[in-house]
Amino acid sequence: MTAPDVDDVRKARPPRAVAERRLHPVTPFRRAWAPVAVLVGWAVHDPHQAQEQLTRLTTTTLLIALAVLVPVASAYGFLSWWFTHFAVTDSELRIRTGLLFRRTAHIRLDRLQAVDVTQPLLARIAGVAKLRLDVVGADKKDELAFLGDDEARALRAELLARAAGFAPETAHEVGEAPARELLRVHARDLAIALVLTGAAWGALAAALVLPPVLWLVTHSVVTVLATGLPLLGAAGARSAGRFVGEYDWTVAESPDGLRIDRGLLDRTHETVPPGRVQTVRIVQPPLWRRRDRVRVELDVAGSANSVLVPVAPRAVAEAVVGRVLPGVTVPAAAALSRPPRRAGRCVPLWWRGYGIAVTDTVFATRHGLLRRTLTLVPHAKVQSVRLTQGPWQRLWRLADVHVDTGADKTVTARLRGAQEAAELLRSQAERSRTGRRDAHPDRWMA
Numbered sequence: 001m002t003a004p005d006v007d008d009v010r011k012a013r014p015p016r017a018v019a020e021r022r023l024h025p026v027t028p029f030r031r032a033w034a035p036v037a038v039l040v041g042w043a044v045h046d047p048h049q050a051q052e053q054l055t056r057l058t059t060t061t062l063l064i065a066l067a068v069l070v071p072v073a074s075a076y077g078f079l080s081w082w083f084t085h086f087a088v089t090d091s092e093l094r095i096r097t098g099l100l101f102r103r104t105a106h107i108r109l110d111r112l113q114a115v116d117v118t119q120p121l122l123a124r125i126a127g128v129a130k131l132r133l134d135v136v137g138a139d140k141k142d143e144l145a146f147l148g149d150d151e152a153r154a155l156r157a158e159l160l161a162r163a164a165g166f167a168p169e170t171a172h173e174v175g176e177a178p179a180r181e182l183l184r185v186h187a188r189d190l191a192i193a194l195v196l197t198g199a200a201w202g203a204l205a206a207a208l209v210l211p212p213v214l215w216l217v218t219h220s221v222v223t224v225l226a227t228g229l230p231l232l233g234a235a236g237a238r239s240a241g242r243f244v245g246e247y248d249w250t251v252a253e254s255p256d257g258l259r260i261d262r263g264l265l266d267r268t269h270e271t272v273p274p275g276r277v278q279t280v281r282i283v284q285p286p287l288w289r290r291r292d293r294v295r296v297e298l299d300v301a302g303s304a305n306s307v308l309v310p311v312a313p314r315a316v317a318e319a320v321v322g323r324v325l326p327g328v329t330v331p332a333a334a335a336l337s338r339p340p341r342r343a344g345r346c347v348p349l350w351w352r353g354y355g356i357a358v359t360d361t362v363f364a365t366r367h368g369l370l371r372r373t374l375t376l377v378p379h380a381k382v383q384s385v386r387l388t389q390g391p392w393q394r395l396w397r398l399a400d401v402h403v404d405t406g407a408d409k410t411v412t413a414r415l416r417g418a419q420e421a422a423e424l425l426r427s428q429a430e431r432s433r434t435g436r437r438d439a440h441p442d443r444w445m446a
Contacts, residue, residue, distance in 0.1 A: 020086065020096075022085060023084055023086075023145070023147060024147050024151075026126050027077075027081045028080070029077060079099050080097075083098065084096065084097045088155075088159070088162070091109060091110075092106050093107040093109065094106055094107075095107070095144065108135075109159065109162040110163060111135050112133065113134050113135065113273040113301075114133075114257075114270070114273050114300075115133055115271065116131075116132040116269060116271060117131060117132075117152050117156055118130045118132060119149075119266065119267040120266045123146060126146075127148065127149050128146035128147060129146060129147055129148075129152040129153075130143055130144070130145040130146055130147075130152075131143060131144040131147060131152050134273070136301070153176060157174060157176040157177070160256045164255075177254045177256050179252035179253065179254040179259055180253050182251045182252060182253055182258075182320055183250070183251040183320055184248070185311060185312065187248070189293075190243060190246055190310060191243060193288065193295075194242055194243055195239070196287035197285055197287070206231050207228055210231065211224045211227060211228035244263070246262055246307070247262065247263060248263070248264070249262045249310050251308070251309065251320055253323055256274070257271045257272050257273050257274045258271070258272040258308070260272065260308070273300060275439075277325060277381075278299045278300065278301050278378075278381045278405040278407040278409065279299040279375060279376065279407060280296065280298045280308070280321055280324065280325060281296070281297040281375050282296055282317065282318075282321070282375075283295040283296075283297060283372070284371070284372045285370075286370045286371060292314050293314070294309075294311075294314050295310060295311055296308040296309040298324070299407035299409050300407065301406045301407045308321075325361075325362070325376065327361055328359075328362050328376065329359065330374070331357040331359060331362075331364050331374075335357045336356060336357045336364070336366050337355060337356055337357065338351075338352065338355055339414070339417075340398075340417050342396045343415035345392075346393060346398060346415060353366070353368045353372065354414050354415055355367075356416065356424075358427075358428070361378060361379065362376045362377060362379065363379060363382065363411065363428060364377075365411055365412065365414075377403055377405055379428075379431040380432070380439035381406055381435075382403050382405065382428065382431075382432035383404045383406055385401065385402070385404075385425055385429050385432065386401070386425075387400070387401055387402075387422065387425045388400045388402065389418070389421075393415070394418075397418040398416065398417065399422075400414050400415065400421070401416060401421050401424050401425055401428070403428065
């Protein structure tokens with residue numbers, strides 16, 4: 001048989017059969033709440049009418065309604081689970097859902113940029129997990145909820161192996177890539193950092209100052225309680241919510257990116273995709289300076305990941321930044337150049353908080369006199385560069401340079417000299433062009 005004949009046989013060979021799989025059997029219990037949620041939503045939307053309808057119902061009617069609602073909800077949960085299938089083919093993950101209206105999602109494996117495993121509290125108790133898929137260009141994440149804990153981790157490892165280019169026959173044998181821990185935030189450090197956060201102190205100060213003022217003005221206990229209690233609740237909930245969500249924050253390095261494990265009640269296992277980070281921000285509230293602690297935030301194209309390190313010593317945080325942006329060195333404070341003194345004519349006092357530094361790898365800006373934020377943009381991630389100049393800035397020969405990134409974010413070097421801004425515009429456009437040309441491809445497990 002000649003070579004062309006072999007090719008013809010290969011082309012005519014039918015694609016290999018792919019077995020479709022169902023979600024975990026506990027899933028129907030989760031989906032059975034959908035009809036109940038519709039009733040609750042109606043009651044919240046129109047509570048007055050809901051109360052009137054409830055008072056008209058007799059005990060017998062309520063029992064009959066429950067006898068009908070429970071089987072209907074159970075049937076809906078079971079059927080929606082029964083008609084949901086997923087399968088991993090040679091090139092895509094296919095998810096078929098829908099009881100009345102069918103929907104089939106075809107997720108290309110080479111477009112995957114993150115596969116996260118999340119476990120709400122009840123899911124942890126039941127031993128199941130939710131798989132969330134972050135795809136380049138998708139507005140929202142597709143998900144598989146729920147899978148067995150071990151099955152979810154095995155499927156995640158297989159999808160990442162496929163995205164890295166492993167053959168379908170061997171991808172399921174690769175297993176989860178090994179990880180090396182870089183950082184772990186202890187509960188005590190997190191609690192101290194939240195106590196020293198300005199937002200919590202501001203809400204607490206408002207809760208303590210505003211009620212006495214209202215009492216002097218109105219002499220109404222109801223007004224004081226109606227104002228003070230929500231403010232106290234907001235101050236506590238803000239700090240408590242962050243503590244619960246950022247508890248036991250761990251950052252580990254693996255071939256498929258930086259892994260983030262976090263959460264006290266709901267446990268989340270996220271992945272920062274390699275090469276997809278567009279911007280990194282190093283934030284330092286004023287009360288953190290004495291202990292030299294910082295927070296690291298980031299922007300990832302097409303992803304909801306926004307925090308890399310909730311709190312850490314500056315040296316440790318900069319080392320983690322060096323792992324997520326290979327080859328990047330965070331500029332020191334002394335390397336940042338301030339705007340010219342005439343910038344104080346445009347922004348009195350606060351102009352001293354602005355600064356800029358341009359290295360071989362990043363475009364860095366700083367803003368904030370009290371809450372300092374240093375923003376790093378790799379040259380290869382810059383999409384466009386713009387120069388703007390208002391009439392008052394033009395009078396004092398000043399201009400702003402804006403750098404746009406792929407995450408729909410803009411980083412601005414404010415109040416630079418007009419001649420410096422024009423040169424910065426020209427040089428940054430050239431750095432961005434050469435940075436994109438020399439950048440390595442964004443590949444998993446590279």
